[in-house]
Amino acid sequence: MDWRQGRQQDIARGAIVLAVAVAVALLIVGARLGSQRFTSPPPPSTPVPTATPVSTPTATPEPATPTPRPQPPTPTPAPIAVTGVDDLYAQDGRAIVCIDPGHGGEDLGNVLVEDGRIVLQEKDFVLEHSLALAARLRERDFEVVLTRDSDTEVNPSNEDVNGDGEVAPEGGPARTEQLDDLQARVNICNLASADLLVSVHYNGAENEFLQGYEVWFNGDRPFSGRSETFATLMHEALEDAYAGAGYDANDRGIGLEDHVVTGPERPGELIPSEMPGAVIEGLFLSNADDAAFIQSDQAEDSLVGAYEEAIMTYFDVYPG
Numbered sequence: 053m054d055w056r057q058g059r060q061q062d063i064a065r066g067a068i069v070l071a072v073a074v075a076v077a078l079l080i081v082g083a084r085l086g087s088q089r090f091t092s093p094p095p096p097s098t099p100v101p102t103a104t105p106v107s108t109p110t111a112t113p114e115p116a117t118p119t120p121r122p123q124p125p126t127p128t129p130a131p132i133a134v135t136g137v138d139d140l141y142a143q144d145g146r147a148i149v150c151i152d153p154g155h156g157g158e159d160l161g162n163v164l165v166e167d168g169r170i171v172l173q174e175k176d177f178v179l180e181h182s183l184a185l186a187a188r189l190r191e192r193d194f195e196v197v198l199t200r201d202s203d204t205e206v207n208p209s210n211e212d213v214n215g216d217g218e219v220a221p222e223g224g225p226a227r228t229e230q231l232d233d234l235q236a237r238v239n240i241c242n243l244a245s246a247d248l249l250v251s252v253h254y255n256g257a258e259n260e261f262l263q264g265y266e267v268w269f270n271g272d273r274p275f276s277g278r279s280e281t282f283a284t285l286m287h288e289a290l291e292d293a294y295a296g297a298g299y300d301a302n303d304r305g306i307g308l309e310d311h312v313v314t315g316p317e318r319p320g321e322l323i324p325s326e327m328p329g330a331v332i333e334g335l336f337l338s339n340a341d342d343a344a345f346i347q348s349d350q351a352e353d354s355l356v357g358a359y360e361e362a363i364m365t366y367f368d369v370y371p372g
């Protein structure tokens with residue numbers, strides 16, 4: 053072979069070696085990214101709660117890479133009245149908080165039963181605390197929208213809000229087991245162009261020994277970092293509030309969960325919320341110690357103060 057041929061072979065060999073090296077490097081980087089994406093542990097200070105919140109509908113999320121197929125028509129949600137906001141909220145530069153008191157109306161949420169009788173209902177406490185929180189935030193010049201401000205379902209006329217062709221049977225709490233009620237809540241927050249979604253709940257379980265507080269956010273949204281920030285602030289604020297009130301509440305940590313109001317799109321079933329947010333389960337109504345605290349004189353001030361503190365700090369970090 054002459055020098056030119058040898059050089060060409062060298063160049064070809066070099067190119068092959070380089071291509072293989074690049075491919076290997078890409079594979080290694082890809083594997084690392086993949087392992088980071090799927091195996092990174094939660095932050096050390098945030099143990100993952102062990103219980104599944106009872107209020108979470110269990111529709112299966114879409115896979116990350118769906119195979120190509122005909123797209124269902126985009127559902128057209130029925131219009132939902134926005135309560136508690138004026139027409140200027142989106143333009144006046146103030147941060148907008150969408151407070152979502154869970155349940156309502158025929159949907160009692162979690163309950164405490166004594167002697168076969170319901171003595172506490174989640175829907176009452178979350179509304180009471182949400183209204184108090186809204187008042188405090190408005191005093192601090194936040195714009196506030198509530199998904200409900202009275203004891204009612206958010207979709208009381210049982211509309212097919214999410215456009216999936218299904219509504220709940222009349223005359224029972226199953227109405228809120230459909231996605232329509234939850235879609236209505238999401239729509240209110242979206243219509244208000246809210247900067248933060250705060251879904252207020254109390255927990256409950258058949259196991260009366262389960263107790264404590266937990267905060268949930270979705271890790272698969274474009275703004276999940278902000279949601280995690282808020283969830284972390286909320287978790288800390290609750291911890292401080294219970295300690296300050298002298299209640300030794302059980303810390304169930306921060307969890308990742310596909311709650312409907314904070315979760316991603318479900319094609320044909322759900323148009324998602326467009327802002328960071330978290331679902332907060334304050335304590336267990338079904339646990340005697342937690343329930344006693346919830347009914348105590350300082351409970352509302354402690355709980356509402358914790359929400360207020362976390363929201364204010366969040367907007368210090370991310371001004372609206």
Ligand SMILES: [Zn+2]
Nearest residue numbers: 107154161253
């Ligand atoms: Zn709830």
